[in-house]
Amino acid sequence: MTALLQVSGLVKRFGGLVAVGGMALDIAPGEILGLIGPNGSGKSTVMKLIMGIERPDAGSVRIGGVDVAGWPPHRVARQGVGLVFQHSRPLHRQTVLENIKLALLPDALLRLFADPDVEERARAIAQRVGLGAVLDRRPGTLPFADLRRLELAKAIGRDPKVVLVDEPFAGLTSGEVGAFSDLIAGFRAEGRAVLLVDHNVKGVAALVDRVLAMYLGEPIAQGTAEQVMRDPQVRRVYLGGAIETAARPAPTTKSGPPLLAVEGVDVLYGKAQALEGVSIQIREGEFISVVGLNGAGKTTLFNAVSGLVPYAGRIAWEGQALAGRSAAAIARGGIVQCPESRELFGSMSVRENLDLGGSHLTKAERARLLGWMFELFPILKSRQAQLAATLSGGEQQMLAIARALMMQPRLLILDEPTLGLAPVILEQLSRALETLRTTTPITVLLGEQNVTFALPHADRVYVLEHARIVWEGDPVRFAQEAGAAYL
Amino acid sequence: MRGLLRSRLFWAAVLVLAVAAVLPLGVSGYVLGLLTLAYYFGVFAMAWDLLFGFAGEVNFGPTFLVGLGAYGAGILNSETGLPIPVCVLFGAVLAVAGGLLLAVPALRLSGPYFGLTTLVAVLLLQQMVTVFAQYSGGEIGLTIPDVLSIDDATNYYIALCFMAVSGLILFGLSRSALGLILQACGQDPVEAQALGFNVAKHKLAAFCVSALFSGLAGAMLVFYLGTASPGTVIDIAVGVQVIIAAVLGGRRTILGAAVGAAVLIVAGEVLRPLGQLSTFIVSAVALLTILLVPSGLLGVLMRQRQ
Numbered sequence: 001m002t003a004l005l006q007v008s009g010l011v012k013r014f015g016g017l018v019a020v021g022g023m024a025l026d027i028a029p030g031e032i033l034g035l036i037g038p039n040g041s042g043k044s045t046v047m048k049l050i051m052g053i054e055r056p057d058a059g060s061v062r063i064g065g066v067d068v069a070g071w072p073p074h075r076v077a078r079q080g081v082g083l084v085f086q087h088s089r090p091l092h093r094q095t096v097l098e099n100i101k102l103a104l105l106p107d108a109l110l111r112l113f114a115d116p117d118v119e120e121r122a123r124a125i126a127q128r129v130g131l132g133a134v135l136d137r138r139p140g141t142l143p144f145a146d147l148r149r150l151e152l153a154k155a156i157g158r159d160p161k162v163v164l165v166d167e168p169f170a171g172l173t174s175g176e177v178g179a180f181s182d183l184i185a186g187f188r189a190e191g192r193a194v195l196l197v198d199h200n201v202k203g204v205a206a207l208v209d210r211v212l213a214m215y216l217g218e219p220i221a222q223g224t225a226e227q228v229m230r231d232p233q234v235r236r237v238y239l240g241g242a243i244e245t246a247a248r249p250a251p252t253t254k255s256g257p258p259l260l261a262v263e264g265v266d267v268l269y270g271k272a273q274a275l276e277g278v279s280i281q282i283r284e285g286e287f288i289s290v291v292g293l294n295g296a297g298k299t300t301l302f303n304a305v306s307g308l309v310p311y312a313g314r315i316a317w318e319g320q321a322l323a324g325r326s327a328a329a330i331a332r333g334g335i336v337q338c339p340e341s342r343e344l345f346g347s348m349s350v351r352e353n354l355d356l357g358g359s360h361l362t363k364a365e366r367a368r369l370l371g372w373m374f375e376l377f378p379i380l381k382s383r384q385a386q387l388a389a390t391l392s393g394g395e396q397q398m399l400a401i402a403r404a405l406m407m408q409p410r411l412l413i414l415d416e417p418t419l420g421l422a423p424v425i426l427e428q429l430s431r432a433l434e435t436l437r438t439t440t441p442i443t444v445l446l447g448e449q450n451v452t453f454a455l456p457h458a459d460r461v462y463v464l465e466h467a468r469i470v471w472e473g474d475p476v477r478f479a480q481e482a483g484a485a486y487l
Numbered sequence: 488m489r490g491l492l493r494s495r496l497f498w499a500a501v502l503v504l505a506v507a508a509v510l511p512l513g514v515s516g517y518v519l520g521l522l523t524l525a526y527y528f529g530v531f532a533m534a535w536d537l538l539f540g541f542a543g544e545v546n547f548g549p550t551f552l553v554g555l556g557a558y559g560a561g562i563l564n565s566e567t568g569l570p571i572p573v574c575v576l577f578g579a580v581l582a583v584a585g586g587l588l589l590a591v592p593a594l595r596l597s598g599p600y601f602g603l604t605t606l607v608a609v610l611l612l613q614q615m616v617t618v619f620a621q622y623s624g625g626e627i628g629l630t631i632p633d634v635l636s637i638d639d640a641t642n643y644y645i646a647l648c649f650m651a652v653s654g655l656i657l658f659g660l661s662r663s664a665l666g667l668i669l670q671a672c673g674q675d676p677v678e679a680q681a682l683g684f685n686v687a688k689h690k691l692a693a694f695c696v697s698a699l700f701s702g703l704a705g706a707m708l709v710f711y712l713g714t715a716s717p718g719t720v721i722d723i724a725v726g727v728q729v730i731i732a733a734v735l736g737g738r739r740t741i742l743g744a745a746v747g748a749a750v751l752i753v754a755g756e757v758l759r760p761l762g763q764l765s766t767f768i769v770s771a772v773a774l775l776t777i778l779l780v781p782s783g784l785l786g787v788l789m790r791q792r793q
Contacts, residue, residue: 051681052680053677053680053681072680072685073677073680073681074679074680074681074682074683074684074685074686077680077681077682077683078683082681083681085678085681088678089674089675089678091667091670091671091674093670093739094667094670098667101664101667102667102668102671102682103682105664105667105668107668107683107684107685107688109665109688109689109692111664111665112659112660112663112664112665113663113664114664154682157682158682158683
């Protein structure tokens, strides 16, 4: 088997973060490889490194034997690599046909007019991906699935030998998933090498020839979809399992009016439904975990609560509707979110980041909280003068949590704190959460994919799946009822 | 080409040009002089829109290119007495060369830094004019021995033809295959690259075309005015006028930029009796247009027709 795409020893570092460390994979002509890994595992970075959008620090990317590592994307593209982007930004003032024609144009400055056969080829591609009926419409008027078809059409236009597809089925209905699967299977029949990047095995299992699972920038398992799903290390990565927490007393049900009530909230991103009729309730002092795979809608839910995305439905804080309040006002009111992306000020020091979080406090109060933060996360104390961007992933997460705590939240929202972190760091984070739960009155709303991390602290658990809450209950019942169907 | 002939905007422009062509039969020399100026300004603005509207790069220093063309042509003429066409061509070549010298390093920068570089370039050029005053006439200005014509109508027709031809080329370019690629490079450079387009190359080419027309127009302008001074062809305020004209007329329309330039210059003149207040009113109207109808005058017209 001669591989069409051959990646070996690929390394990419962002500041102190190792996003990809020694990645290797190969795909033969007419083969579909699924690259899976939880959020933050580095799979998107691998895709960008192959395409040349990011420059690798080490390693090789061979396309039909030619090493293209470090080439600019347009040269990689001409070498025969096509990328189907997940989020498209088509030309809005041009029609669908013109958008497809764009992909068929040569990269030349002196060819003012397209070859006559471009029009014909564009129409043929549109037919093939199912856009034949909407050729003269503008992208803004198309439903979500058709925009994805347009991206597929543009990638086909370049006649790539290697096709990279980012989350092929995200946001599609089951009927559309079938049509897209057929199109991708068509690539295989034509002898192209296909790389599908997705969060979990389930989504791509029916389509792929092989699956490669990665975690923390490295491959951890490879084989058929069934083999990878059964792999103990993969199960541990997705469901957790490597962390030890102190045994805790049985969860207590707290009574009284809810501190935060989310009632029937819907969120639409363009045409994709990100949340559908979601309702949750949190009482003062509770620790609530919302678990769900990536893309289920956790971040959207938290962003709706924080006033960062528009929504339909009602979100109330101490009985008062939050709609109409600015994100800043909501944060000052006591709902502090520690986002998945951490959003640290990278070119500021650790201390400056913390001081910013506590900028509304008196000097004495700030010093007291700072002392508490250094007790909670001792590593931050020794790193005070270091720039945030140069911290390791785990340290950045600790800083993000500490900065959120400096704002003295009544409700602390933690969005996937385990994202891309090694098990040893998870233990430290878990202990910090335990301290928070037992020694402070702070209410916590934790969003997690890693169930083992999310369960031990939780008083109650919500399961979010495909934009909907599908299960609610206490952690003990979760293990018995919902756990098995989760991966 | 077929697309161009089918475009209603194109035929509307032809109609406007036809009306403009018969104007000298009925209006005073003063009005013709004003419109002549507006037409050269129109070319500045159209050349600017190619960069902003299509390549997605904000050039805060259009007068760097205009000034290079103007002073290049003017100085060559006053020093050597070479014929006007040679001087104009020299000015245009100088603008492209200067533009390349600036854009090659500047386009490596991302975000607002490109714009800032172009802004600084204007200040540099202004200083050069002062430093080399024995050739450039310094702050007072350079008197140019040759002029295009002393007849108002002739000057008017030269400017109108120049604007029409420039507009046709720039508009055609924007609607061509290259314009499509350029727009893709401006809107989503990552995806454009993934489709195999060398984004830097296309943006640089757009910058050269923009520089060529800015330089040509700048050179023609000094042979119309008979003088070149920093206040008329280099000053930041002139550059801001060019930008306002293009945005007022409508981003990504090319032709809108010429409309904006005409509106801006004519409005400035009509309101002149108000003194200082006229600049204020023109600026305020421009500001309101940008805030309320960011797609510009032509953008609004085109949207209503759809």
